[in-house]
Amino acid sequence: MNRLIWLQHRGQVLWLLATLVALAGWLLFLDHLADGDLSAVAVQCDLGSGQVRHVCGPFVDDYRTLMNTLATGLPAFAVVCGALLGAPLVAREIEQRTHLVAWSQSVSRRRWYTTKVAAVGGCLVLAGAVTGTVAYRLEGTFGRGGSITRWPWFHAMGFSPAVDALVAFAFGVTAGAVLRRTLPALAVSLVGTLAVILGIGGPFVAAGSDDDSDPFWLYQFGYAGIGTAVAVATLVAGWFATRRQTP
Numbered sequence: 001m002n003r004l005i006w007l008q009h010r011g012q013v014l015w016l017l018a019t020l021v022a023l024a025g026w027l028l029f030l031d032h033l034a035d036g037d038l039s040a041v042a043v044q045c046d047l048g049s050g051q052v053r054h055v056c057g058p059f060v061d062d063y064r065t066l067m068n069t070l071a072t073g074l075p076a077f078a079v080v081c082g083a084l085l086g087a088p089l090v091a092r093e094i095e096q097r098t099h100l101v102a103w104s105q106s107v108s109r110r111r112w113y114t115t116k117v118a119a120v121g122g123c124l125v126l127a128g129a130v131t132g133t134v135a136y137r138l139e140g141t142f143g144r145g146g147s148i149t150r151w152p153w154f155h156a157m158g159f160s161p162a163v164d165a166l167v168a169f170a171f172g173v174t175a176g177a178v179l180r181r182t183l184p185a186l187a188v189s190l191v192g193t194l195a196v197i198l199g200i201g202g203p204f205v206a207a208g209s210d211d212d213s214d215p216f217w218l219y220q221f222g223y224a225g226i227g228t229a230v231a232v233a234t235l236v237a238g239w240f241a242t243r244r245q246t247p
Contacts, residue, residue, distance in 0.1 A: 012085055013123050019081070020127045024134045031138045034063060038144060067142055068152075074135055075155035075164055075197070078128055082165035083189035085120055086172025090242055091182040113242050117235055121169050128162030135161070150216050151209045155201055158220045163227035168193040170231040174238030177245070200226055 038059050090113075135157035139150065155164060172189035179185050204219040 012120065016081065016085070016123055016127055020130060023077075024130055027131075027134045027138050030066070031134075031141050034059075034138070034141045037062060038141065063142065070135070070138070071152045071156050074131065074157075074161060078131065078161040078165040079168045079190065079193050079197075081127070082124055082168030083172045083186050083193070085124055086169035087176050087185040087189055088182045089116055089120060089173045089176060090238070091176030091180055091185050094176075094180045094245065095182060109243060110239070113239055117173060117238075121166060121235075124165050124169055125162045128165040129159075132157050132159060132161040149209070150214070151205050154205045154208070154216075154219070154223075155197060158217070159224040160201070160220065163224050163231075164193060164197060166231045167196050167227050167234075170234035170238070174234050174241060177238045177241035180245075196227065196230060200230075 135153070139153045139157050143150070154160060168189050171192040172185055175188035175192075176182060176185035179188070201223055204223050208215060208219050
């Protein structure tokens, strides 16, 4: 069973791994570049306790567009990856009629579903966690320049990329099981995840931006817990939808 899943999804997993390595390498390169540029303009900034307190004008001017792009682009990338991996997981099997073979074997339908979801979803969460960690490092360098607060980066670093990717994956899997078509499932995944980000993550960002105590990680844990619960519940619904499919 495990070997069969690897053969089915090795292309997706290898693509995800290659993308992760390229993205993490690029973010680390940006971090190194930004750190060097910040050091070069540090004499123009107010220094205190080894940290830059106020905005470093040249640094901000050079990186403003990039910072804004990454704050939006990294979450969008995580969501798209989750949707692309989740939508075809069940739907493509039904479209290509390969589920007729899989479900007629000795492996139970439940094991087939849970193993595929755990294998692909686990790789996706790991990739999101690595991305969130590297982005956190990069945001720290930008923050040393006094150029940004953490809150616009709420979905770009920490636990959020992994959570957003998992939610998109879960919506894609379940929509694929219900609709039995990959492209409609992909659309449902993207729209559903956007609703979660705005409806659940949005209030965290709004509340944190107005809170002087900066409860960033507290809200990260809160969002991670709620987002994971939504994803698990959605995947359970996907299992029931898959179980009702007739071979």
